[in-house]
Amino acid sequence: MAVYTEPDxxxxxAFVAGYDIGELVSCKGIAEGVENSNFLxxxxxxxxxxxxxxxxxxxxxxxxxxxxxxxxxxxxxxxxTPVHDREGRAIRExxxxxAAIITFLQGMSxxxxxxxxxxxVGDALARLHLAGADFAMKRRNALSVEGWRKLFADARPRAxxxxxxxxDEIAREFETLAPHWPRQLPAGVIHAxxxxxxxxxxxxxxxxxxxxxFACNDLYAYDLAICLNxxxxxxxxxxxxxxxxxxxxxxxxxxxxxxxxxxALPLLARGAALxxxxxxxxxxxxxxxxxxxxxxxxxxxxRKLRFHRSVKSAAAYGL
Amino acid sequence: MAVYTEPDxxxxxAFVAGYDIGELVSCKGIAEGVENSNFLxxxxxxxxxxxxxxxxxxxxxxxxxxxxxxxxxxxxxxxxTPVHDREGRAIRExxxxxAAIITFLQGMSxxxxxxxxxxxVGDALARLHLAGADFAMKRRNALSVEGWRKLFADARPRAxxxxxxxxDEIAREFETLAPHWPRQLPAGVIHAxxxxxxxxxxxxxxxxxxxxxFACNDLYAYDLAICLNxxxxxxxxxxxxxxxxxxxxxxxxxxxxxxxxxxALPLLARGAALxxxxxxxxxxxxxxxxxxxxxxxxxxxxRKLRFHRSVKSAAAYGL
Numbered sequence: 001m002a003v004y005t006e007p008d009x010x011x012x013x014a015f016v017a018g019y020d021i022g023e024l025v026s027c028k029g030i031a032e033g034v035e036n037s038n039f040l041x042x043x044x045x046x047x048x049x050x051x052x053x054x055x056x057x058x059x060x061x062x063x064x065x066x067x068x069x070x071x072x073x074x075x076x077x078x079x080x081t082p083v084h085d086r087e088g089r090a091i092r093e094x095x096x097x098x099a100a101i102i103t104f105l106q107g108m109s110x111x112x113x114x115x116x117x118x119x120x121v122g123d124a125l126a127r128l129h130l131a132g133a134d135f136a137m138k139r140r141n142a143l144s145v146e147g148w149r150k151l152f153a154d155a156r157p158r159a160x161x162x163x164x165x166x167x168d169e170i171a172r173e174f175e176t177l178a179p180h181w182p183r184q185l186p187a188g189v190i191h192a193x194x195x196x197x198x199x200x201x202x203x204x205x206x207x208x209x210x211x212x213x214f215a216c217n218d219l220y221a222y223d224l225a226i227c228l229n230x231x232x233x234x235x236x237x238x239x240x241x242x243x244x245x246x247x248x249x250x251x252x253x254x255x256x257x258x259x260x261x262x263x264a265l266p267l268l269a270r271g272a273a274l275x276x277x278x279x280x281x282x283x284x285x286x287x288x289x290x291x292x293x294x295x296x297x298x299x300x301x302x303r304k305l306r307f308h309r310s311v312k313s314a315a316a317y318g319l
Numbered sequence: 320m321a322v323y324t325e326p327d328x329x330x331x332x333a334f335v336a337g338y339d340i341g342e343l344v345s346c347k348g349i350a351e352g353v354e355n356s357n358f359l360x361x362x363x364x365x366x367x368x369x370x371x372x373x374x375x376x377x378x379x380x381x382x383x384x385x386x387x388x389x390x391x392x393x394x395x396x397x398x399x400t401p402v403h404d405r406e407g408r409a410i411r412e413x414x415x416x417x418a419a420i421i422t423f424l425q426g427m428s429x430x431x432x433x434x435x436x437x438x439x440v441g442d443a444l445a446r447l448h449l450a451g452a453d454f455a456m457k458r459r460n461a462l463s464v465e466g467w468r469k470l471f472a473d474a475r476p477r478a479x480x481x482x483x484x485x486x487d488e489i490a491r492e493f494e495t496l497a498p499h500w501p502r503q504l505p506a507g508v509i510h511a512x513x514x515x516x517x518x519x520x521x522x523x524x525x526x527x528x529x530x531x532x533f534a535c536n537d538l539y540a541y542d543l544a545i546c547l548n549x550x551x552x553x554x555x556x557x558x559x560x561x562x563x564x565x566x567x568x569x570x571x572x573x574x575x576x577x578x579x580x581x582x583a584l585p586l587l588a589r590g591a592a593l594x595x596x597x598x599x600x601x602x603x604x605x606x607x608x609x610x611x612x613x614x615x616x617x618x619x620x621x622r623k624l625r626f627h628r629s630v631k632s633a634a635a636y637g638l
Contacts, residue, residue, distance in 0.1 A: 009430050025425040025521060026366075028359055029350035040347055040359055042366060042425070047345075106344040106361070111328050202344060 005037045005052050007095040015094045018085040019101055021045055032197075033211055037097075040104070047104040049080065052097040057213050059098050064139045065212050066090050066100060068132065068189060073103075075131040078124070078200075078208045080105055105208030107200025113231055118243045120206040121199060121231055122224070122250025125191065128209065129220045130255055132189030141192065141216040143275055145181050148174060151278040158285050162298055170277070173305065177271050182219065182264045190223035191215055195230045221261040224251050225268035228317060229276065229304050237303045245318025252319070262314045269308040269317075277301035324356045324371050326414040334413045337404040338420055340364055351516075352530055356416075359423070366423040368399065371416040376532050378417055383458045384531050385409050385419060387451065387508060392422075394450040397443070397519075397527045399424055424527030426519025432550055437562045439525040440518060440550055441543070441569025444510065447528065448539045449574055451508030460511065460535040462594055464500050467493060470597040477604050481617055489596070492624065496590050501538065501583045509542035510534055514549045540580040543570050544587035547636060548595065548623050556622045564637025571638070581633045588627040588636075596620035 006029070007015070016024040022045030032038045037052040053062065066082045070090070073081040080102035082090040092099050110117055141147070152170055159167035191198075193214040200208035224247075232243040248265075251257070257265075280298040287295045311317075325348070326334070335343040341364030351357045356371040372381065385401045389409070392400040399421035401409040411418050429436055460466070471489055478486035510517075512533040519527035543566075551562040567584075570576070576584075599617040606614045630636075 006430055009427065009433075012427075024427075026423075026519075027427050030359070031348035031350065040349070042423075047361060047366070104345075104361075108328065108331075108343075108346050111325055200345075 004054050005095050005097060007039075007052070011094060015092065015099065016041065016043070016101075018087075018092070019083055020086060021048055021083060021101065033213075035213055041101070048083065049102045049104055050094075050099065051102065052095055052099050054097065057098075061139060061213075062091050062098055062100075064137045065215060067137055068135055068215055069102065069212055071135045072128060072131050077128055077131050078105065078206065079128075079212065080208075080210060105200055105210065107202045107207035109197045109200055112235075113196050113243065115240075115243060115246065116204050117196075117199075117201060117206070118231055118246035119250035120201075120204070121194070121227060122247040122252075123254050124199075124206050124209060124250075125194060125223060125227060126251045126254035128191060129188055129223065135189050139216040141190075141218040143192070143214070143279065144218060145178050145271075148271075148274060148278050149178070151282050155278065155281045155285055159281060162281065162284060163302070166281075166298075166302065169302070170274070170281075173270065173274055173309075177267065177274065180267060181271065182260070182267070185219045185221055185261050185264060186258065187217060187219045189215060190218050190220060192218065192223060192226065194223070194227055219261075219268065220255070221257060221264060222268045222272065224248065224257075225265060225272040226275075228265075228269050229272050229301070229308075233304060233307075237300065237307075239307050239316075241316065241318060244316070248317050248319055257319070262319050265314040265317055265319065266308055266311040269311070270305055273301050273305035273308055277305060323373050324414050324416060326358075326371070330413060334411065334418065335360065335362070335420075337406075337411070338402055339405060340367055340402060340420065352532075354532055360420070367402065368421045368423055369413075369418065370421065371414055371418050373416065376417075380458060380532075381410050381417055381419075383456045384534060386456055387454055387534055388421065388531055390454045391447060391450050396447055396450050397424065397525065398447075398531065399527075399529060424519055424529065426521045426526030428516045428519055431554075432515050432562065434559075434562060434565065435523050436515075436518075436520060436525070437550055437565035438569035439520075439523070440513070440546060441566040441571075442573050443518070443525050443528060443569075444513060444542060444546060445570045445573035447510060448507060448542065454508050458535045460509075460537040462511070462533070462598065463537060464497050464590075467590075467593060467597050468497070470601050474597065474600045474604055478600060481600065481603060482621070485600075485617075485621065488621070489593070489600075492589065492593055492628075496586065496593065499586060500590065501579070501586070504538045504540055504580050504583060505577065506536060506538050508534060509537050509539060511537065511542060511545065513542070513546055538580075538587065539574070540576060540583060541587045541591065543567065543576075544584060544591040545594075547584075547588050548591050548620070548627075552623060552626075556619065556626075558626050558635075560635065560637060563635075567636050567638055576638070581638050584633040584636055584638065585627055585630040588630070589624055592620050592624035592627055596624060 022043035026042035028040050030038050030040045035056045039050040041048045072079050083101040084090050156167050198211040280296050283295040341362035345361035347359050349357050349359045354375045358369040360367045391398050402420040403409050475486050517530040599615050602614040
């Protein structure tokens with residue numbers, strides 16, 4: 001849940017008046033995104049999203065994120081389009097933070113992922129990769145192998161506070177993955193955080209993808225591996241192979257995976273699980289008691305990691 | 320900030336289909352109200368509010384709250400109107416909780432109260448009292464003198480954890496107020512929680528009053544005394560007499576206060592400060608570390624209480 005910053009009344013009114021989006025009639029903080037403060041604005045011309053970028057999003061990265069959304073939306077990907085103000089600016093400032101108004105997308109993110117939702121997600125992810133291929137800007141993935149190394153160095157001395165033996169388990173995993181991490185697979189702009197809460201559906205139709213604030217340049221198949229982790233496990237953390245087959249099948253039909261990508265998928269899925277394990281572990285160990293945002297349980301990703309470690313080949317994912 | 324319960328996708332769709340409000344296209348948890356889970360629904364016919372009543376709101380009280388909003392809205396008071404479903408029900412069930420859809424009100428609640436907002440608030444409060452006078456149902460104020468006694472009995476042993484001497488200060492205050500608490504002043508339905516975050520403005524026009532979940536039958540002037548506490552102190556807790564004069568003046572013009580009400584106002588303002596002090600103290604002492612909702616500081620109301628104790632007559636409030 002977000003909403004960290006409440007803009008001042010007069011400042012908000014002046015800010016909105018800078019855009020040609022109608023008269024402001026309402027502004028409500030919404031529980032969407034965890035990195036930023038988000039507001040649902042209603043104007044006389046309909047709903048819009050106002051985002052204030054909090055410190056976890058680097059200001060220098062905003063032109064990449066905003067430019068990417070604009071690029072993808074222009075190619076028909078169902079993602080928010082940044083709105084430009086009367087002077088042509090898509091990034092401005094409000095409450096001493098970088099701020100943007102983006103278009104409102106219809107749809108609801110699934111609380112419980114259904115079988116029927118997995119194929120459209122795979123399809124949409126592939127189309128996002130294809131549409132992003134000619135985006136001119138680049139952003140390195142700060143949460144790939146080198147990022148994991150730093151996160152783990154920080155968390156290692158206290159990891160066993162979460163579960164005895166966790167530090168050793170992560171160390172072994174990292175030592176296995178790091179030297180074998182693939183570098184030559186097809187790469188380009190990836191979403192890198194396409195969790196169910198970042199995808200909207202209207203009925204069975206995928207109507208939107210949001211929250212591009214981890215987007216970066218990395219392996220396409222790694223983005224699919226992230227989705228295997230966040231779309232294909234049941235609440236009891238059992239792996240649903242039918243969901244995986246549909247997710248991967250939807251992707252493969254729109255952007256066929258090559259033989260190297262398929263072979264690498266189990267390893268990439270382990271890496272993706274390790275990535276979310278490490279950021280959750282970091283948050284778990286660094287969130288002060290009594291904080292407004294409750295950290296997510298790192299152990300969920302330990303279990304997912306163990307599943308992927310047990311996998312013999314990409315056949316486990318329906319390939 | 321609220322949103323405690325996330326309804327299941329299919330259950331939400333079925334719930335909304337029970338109303339003649341158009342097709343559901345979006346549902347976002349909003350940071351509004353602290354007692355319930357609130358969602359801003361967008362349908363093909365516009366925005367609506369969905370409330371799931373959490374356990375702090377007694378189910379038996381819902382017909383009073385819902386009926387009152389309907390009564391007041393019917394008399395032109397700018398408050399939400401409960402929407403009836405296709406079978407005529409205004410209170411239903413969703414996610415195992417009582418649930419209601421109410422109309423969406425335009426406007427924004429002030430983050431910083433301006434001078435210009437105080438007279439409209441007084442006026443609207445008086446009109447609410449007048450419009451509620453013939454509402455047929457009754458609800459006792461559970462947070463009047465007897466309620467304070469119970470809250471204080473609970474908090475007393477630990478009150479000095481918040482500030483040394485606080486238990487004694489509250490005890491003295493309670494012993495002064497309880498025997499002199501007025502019983503014969505004009506009474507009827509009051510809002511009892513008309514804080515700035517429960518009032519919406521569009522420009523300088525008061526466009527809405529929300530959150531009727533503390534409404535009850537009690538002294539009209541006590542409701543005004545509550546507003547003196549929550550509208551007329553500056554962020555540094557200095558009392559702004561100009562704001563008070565406008566608030567009370569706006570009220571008095573629409574519903575003239577009688578001599579007894581005016582005389583009682585300083586005492587009522589002390590009681591109102593004590594009421595919020597005690598509930599905040601209760602929450603402060605009972606909120607577990609790491610809870611999602613951060614309790615508000617009880618000391619704010621200790622300072623307000625001390626101000627009202629220093630007041631010689633209602634002249635301090637501009638009367």
